[in-house]
Amino acid sequence: MTRTTNISKVTPVVGLEIHVELATQTKMFCRCINQFGDEPNTHVCPVCMAMPGSLPVMNRQAVAFSIKVGLALGCTVPEYTKWDRKNYYYPDLPKNYQISQYDLPLAAHGVFEIPLESGETKAIRVLRAHLEEDAGKNIHDLPGCTGVDLNRAGVPLLEIVSEPDMNSVEEVLGYARSMQRLVRWLGVSEANMQMGHMRFEPNINLHIEAGGQTYKTPIVEVKNLNSFRALERAVAYEISRQTSEWKADPEGFTLAKLGKQNRGYDDNTEKTVFQREKEEAHDYRYFPDPDLPAVVVDEAWRESIAGDIGELPLARRQRYMDAYRLAFQEADALTMDAATGDLLDAAVAVGAEPKRCVNLLLGRAAAIAKERDCTIADLGIAAGQLAELATMLTDSNINATSAETVLVAVIEDGGSPAEIAEVQGLLQVSDTGRLEVWVDEAIAENPDAVAKAREGDKKVLGFLMGQVMKKSRGAANPGEANKLLKQKLGG
Amino acid sequence: MSAASDLTILTAAELAKAIATGEASATAAIEAYLAAIDARDGAIGAYNEVFADRARARATSVDAGEITGPLAGVPIAVKDNMCTTYGRTTCASTYLATFEAPYDCTAVANLEAAGAVVLGKTNMDEFAMGSSTENSSTRMTRNPWDTDRVPGGSSGGSAAAVAAHLCAAALGSDTGGSIRQPAALCGIVGLKPTYGRVSRYGLVAFGSSLDQIGPMTRDVADAALLTRIIAGHDDRDATSLSEDVPDYAADLASGAAGLRIGLPTEFYTDALGGEVRSVIDQAIETYRAAGAETVEVSLPHSRIDIDADGKLSSFAVAAYYIICTAECSSNLARFDGVHYGHRTEEKVEDIIELYSRSRAESLGEEVKRRIMLGNYALSSGYYDAYYNKALKVRRLIANDFAAAFKHCDVILCATTPTPAFRIGEKTDDPLEMYLADIYTNSLNLAGLPGMSLPGGLSSDGLPVGIQLIGPVLGEPTLFRAGRAFEAASGTSRLTSPVIEGQS
Numbered sequence: 001m002t003r004t005t006n007i008s009k010v011t012p013v014v015g016l017e018i019h020v021e022l023a024t025q026t027k028m029f030c031r032c033i034n035q036f037g038d039e040p041n042t043h044v045c046p047v048c049m050a051m052p053g054s055l056p057v058m059n060r061q062a063v064a065f066s067i068k069v070g071l072a073l074g075c076t077v078p079e080y081t082k083w084d085r086k087n088y089y090y091p092d093l094p095k096n097y098q099i100s101q102y103d104l105p106l107a108a109h110g111v112f113e114i115p116l117e118s119g120e121t122k123a124i125r126v127l128r129a130h131l132e133e134d135a136g137k138n139i140h141d142l143p144g145c146t147g148v149d150l151n152r153a154g155v156p157l158l159e160i161v162s163e164p165d166m167n168s169v170e171e172v173l174g175y176a177r178s179m180q181r182l183v184r185w186l187g188v189s190e191a192n193m194q195m196g197h198m199r200f201e202p203n204i205n206l207h208i209e210a211g212g213q214t215y216k217t218p219i220v221e222v223k224n225l226n227s228f229r230a231l232e233r234a235v236a237y238e239i240s241r242q243t244s245e246w247k248a249d250p251e252g253f254t255l256a257k258l259g260k261q262n263r264g265y266d267d268n269t270e271k272t273v274f275q276r277e278k279e280e281a282h283d284y285r286y287f288p289d290p291d292l293p294a295v296v297v298d299e300a301w302r303e304s305i306a307g308d309i310g311e312l313p314l315a316r317r318q319r320y321m322d323a324y325r326l327a328f329q330e331a332d333a334l335t336m337d338a339a340t341g342d343l344l345d346a347a348v349a350v351g352a353e354p355k356r357c358v359n360l361l362l363g364r365a366a367a368i369a370k371e372r373d374c375t376i377a378d379l380g381i382a383a384g385q386l387a388e389l390a391t392m393l394t395d396s397n398i399n400a401t402s403a404e405t406v407l408v409a410v411i412e413d414g415g416s417p418a419e420i421a422e423v424q425g426l427l428q429v430s431d432t433g434r435l436e437v438w439v440d441e442a443i444a445e446n447p448d449a450v451a452k453a454r455e456g457d458k459k460v461l462g463f464l465m466g467q468v469m470k471k472s473r474g475a476a477n478p479g480e481a482n483k484l485l486k487q488k489l490g491g
Numbered sequence: 492m493s494a495a496s497d498l499t500i501l502t503a504a505e506l507a508k509a510i511a512t513g514e515a516s517a518t519a520a521i522e523a524y525l526a527a528i529d530a531r532d533g534a535i536g537a538y539n540e541v542f543a544d545r546a547r548a549r550a551t552s553v554d555a556g557e558i559t560g561p562l563a564g565v566p567i568a569v570k571d572n573m574c575t576t577y578g579r580t581t582c583a584s585t586y587l588a589t590f591e592a593p594y595d596c597t598a599v600a601n602l603e604a605a606g607a608v609v610l611g612k613t614n615m616d617e618f619a620m621g622s623s624t625e626n627s628s629t630r631m632t633r634n635p636w637d638t639d640r641v642p643g644g645s646s647g648g649s650a651a652a653v654a655a656h657l658c659a660a661a662l663g664s665d666t667g668g669s670i671r672q673p674a675a676l677c678g679i680v681g682l683k684p685t686y687g688r689v690s691r692y693g694l695v696a697f698g699s700s701l702d703q704i705g706p707m708t709r710d711v712a713d714a715a716l717l718t719r720i721i722a723g724h725d726d727r728d729a730t731s732l733s734e735d736v737p738d739y740a741a742d743l744a745s746g747a748a749g750l751r752i753g754l755p756t757e758f759y760t761d762a763l764g765g766e767v768r769s770v771i772d773q774a775i776e777t778y779r780a781a782g783a784e785t786v787e788v789s790l791p792h793s794r795i796d797i798d799a800d801g802k803l804s805s806f807a808v809a810a811y812y813i814i815c816t817a818e819c820s821s822n823l824a825r826f827d828g829v830h831y832g833h834r835t836e837e838k839v840e841d842i843i844e845l846y847s848r849s850r851a852e853s854l855g856e857e858v859k860r861r862i863m864l865g866n867y868a869l870s871s872g873y874y875d876a877y878y879n880k881a882l883k884v885r886r887l888i889a890n891d892f893a894a895a896f897k898h899c900d901v902i903l904c905a906t907t908p909t910p911a912f913r914i915g916e917k918t919d920d921p922l923e924m925y926l927a928d929i930y931t932n933s934l935n936l937a938g939l940p941g942m943s944l945p946g947g948l949s950s951d952g953l954p955v956g957i958q959l960i961g962p963v964l965g966e967p968t969l970f971r972a973g974r975a976f977e978a979a980s981g982t983s984r985l986t987s988p989v990i991e992g993q994s
Contacts, residue, residue, distance in 0.1 A: 096824035285869035290700035
């Protein structure tokens with residue numbers, strides 16, 4: 001029996017597990033290269049192939065990277081952590097146990113501030129972050145058999161688990177994107193989605209207020225989402241699916257009755273799909289790995305890592321808005337990665353005007369970076385070059401259009417902006433004699449426009465100004481040229 | 492007696508010296524041992540595989556001066572659970588029957604770097620699980636003192652090979668007594684070093700927190716010599732100790748005078764009876780006569796009891812069998828038929844069936860039993876009652892030893908409750924078999940070094956071992972105390988009947 005239920009409020013409650021592959025040189029417990037995309041089974045050794053008698057040896061760099069993330073998230077990093085074995089059978093897991101951390105993670109109880117579209121921020125609590133080894137990959141598209149590629153087996157994987165503090169798709173995406181920005185910022189992961197560097201597992205349910213009561217729907221964990229789009233669609237789909245399922249059966253479709261469920265995600269339909277539960281729940285039989293000594297994170301180590309963290313994205317963005325007077329969008333774009341902001345700060349430090357630098361970076365440079373799928377900093381502009389070009393703008397030695405041309409040349413071929421502008425004839429011309437030649441030509445070649453302009457048509461004035469700039473190949477000082485043009489038109 | 496068989500009478504140190512001084516050639520030594528294997532191993536069954544060609548080639552290189560070192564030309568046997576890039580590494584299991592390792596075990600590589608010649612791989616209980624070598628899938632190994640009896644285990648092949656002079660010395664591995672117990676039953680010396688003293692890299696794991704590789708030799712001096720060579724830090728084993736390896740031969744001749752020998756009350760209960768008790772009592776007298784002082788110490792959590800029906804019991808054995816089975820259930824999970832080793836030839840429906848059939852077909856009863864016990868002990872709901880409790884007992888046992896070593900330098904006790912038992916005598920009762928290690932388990936739990944050496948013979952002519960236990964890194968004291976006993980008692984270098992029959 002279905003009865004009509006008046007819902008007064010639906011609050012999605014979402015927690016997110018994020019797996020981040022760390023960008024160490026070598027794997028977590030052996031010295032094979034940590035590299036994506038090569039021929040199957042070319043980065044393997046007795047240890048990551050689980051040959052009998054082989055033993056794991058911890059990669060200290062991976063631990064340092066994880067501590068760095070933990071500290072950046074405001075987590076407690078305990079002095080003592082250890083490794084545990086998580087036992088389960090799967091062909092891509094050659095030992096049939098994964099070395100992970102069970103009850104003593106490397107980092108716990110942090111808070112991550114994420115930006116909201118409103119301009120506010122929200123604090124999402126981080127339950128824990130622990131380090132483990134990634135599994136290999138099963139290859140199913142081989143004729144008549146399944147292959148196993150162990151290149152990824154043993155790659156360090158940081159699992160960051162949030163509390164269920166997110167209440168909308170926007171917050172989930174904001175959290176996930178901020179996490180991507182943070183791990184890149186800290187230099188601990190490339191966080192490249194295409195390469196599987198980040199994977200998401202959201203836990204979703206709804207708190208539904210209806211008829212003076214609060215109903216909780218079953219918690220659904222969606223496994224293994226590999227893109228922001230999949231994360232967005234999966235969470236959105238679950239919110240609507242759970243709402244309708246609850247409406248159909250308000251007393252039955254509840255957490256108390258159905259508990260937790262796992263669902264998969266279908267990329268084609270962009271829906272979550274029911275996964276048949278195993279007859280019995282997994283019992284991973286965790287126990288401390290006897291092959292690995294406990295990890296002691298002493299004060300000195302922790303402090304040296306903390307000292308390496310520097311200014312975090314959110315703080316830097318606020319500083320740019322306050323000190324450089326940037327709009328939110330500008331400040332945000334400049335804090336996607338650490339190096340771009342570092343470039344800006346370095347140019348400002350040698351005397352360049354912040355706003356001029358920002359305009360340069362977010363113009364053609366940003367467009368090229370987008371084309372190349374890299375950061376602005378990756379374009380290779382030096383702080384000195386940026387400062388020089390910005391100062392040329394400030395001193396009216398070049399106009400904005402030409403500055404863009406020079407910046408493109410700097411990106412393509414390098415060199416000093418002043419010299420490039422000189423060679424290409426892009427230095428701004430303020431000399432009245434030279435300006436007069438272009439202005440006179442423009443007037444002579446466009447008698448109709450001149451007539452209209454003399455009748456006071458402002459639009460046509462702009463057209464004539466454009467002709468002047470064209471003749472000067474962008475080098476005319478627009479202010480001076482404009483003054484001269486108006487004068488000649490008898491204004 | 493031929494000249495060739497003369498060489499097999501020498502200890503490893505004596506043979507190394509003879510080769511180094513040119514009194515004998517490495518080739519002659521290898522040929523003598525290959526001949527001994529031909530003549531006697533049919534009756535003993537110590538070896539799973541003999542590397543005759545490779546051994547001859549290495550001997551030639553030694554004689555040409557291309558291979559040098561403190562063990563140059565000395566033939567050594569290696570338990571079949573240590574990986575070598577030559578031959579197979581089977582662990583006496585059907586699962587690994589054809590397995591060829593792509594790398595060398597560090598301890599074995601260290602021996603060869605010192606000039607030793609690996610003569611072959613010795614039989615064992617499958618995956619080192621057992622106390623009689625009867626759990627081998629390859630062959631029966633017999634005790635050179637009485638071929639109707641077991642050689643002990645799990646390093647039974649190595650023990651028998653040393654006792655039957657089928658190698659100059661051997662390596663074994665010891666998880667709960669697997670070096671010391673067969674050493675005792677075969678009348679030779681066997682040392683389990685301090686946990687972490689010898690790298691475990693390349694030793695196929697059974698109980699990772701308990702396993703240690705150690706020497707099995709004809710006398711204490713050889714044990715000291717081999718330990719010096721195989722011990723030391725290894726970057727590939729995170730549990731290996733970084734402390735420098737001392738010259739273990741330095742204190743060998745220091746004698747027993749002034750040694751404080753601890754006698755744990757809990758090891759001298761009614762449970763210690765008969766032939767073994769009289770050999771131990773004699774050993775105590777020998778030490779006293781040699782100037783050692785004996786002190787009573789207490790190891791309450793290692794207490795060994797006997798009930799009215801004569802059944803033995805001990806916390807240490809209970810804790811040991813929970814920890815070692817838990818670890819092995821996980822360590823052996825990799826033997827799944829997917830990546831290497833035995834894969835079922837039956838048609839299977841899915842991956843789960845591939846796993847279960849491959850494992851069911853290729854793992855022996857005892858191995859399956861321990862995997863099941865370990866999975867049970869670790870499963871949710873039982874973890875605290877079994878595994879966690881066993882860890883607590885383990886800590887208490889280690890604390891007891893630490894307290895005892897405040898009052899003594901070395902502890903003396905039995906290695907085994909009885910001399911070698913008959914083949915088939917305990918195979919129907921796994922618990923009875925487990926109790927063969929009742930005096931040796933607690934050391935592995937505490938990570939301490941222990942050495943078994945011949946204490947004397949029983950009334951029917953079987954060797955009885957005595958066990959010396961040291962504190963962490965107390966190997967020098969063990970060698971000193973062991974050598975002092977050899978010198979005072981004259982029980983060193985016992986010759987088993989199988990050799991006497993030959994000569």
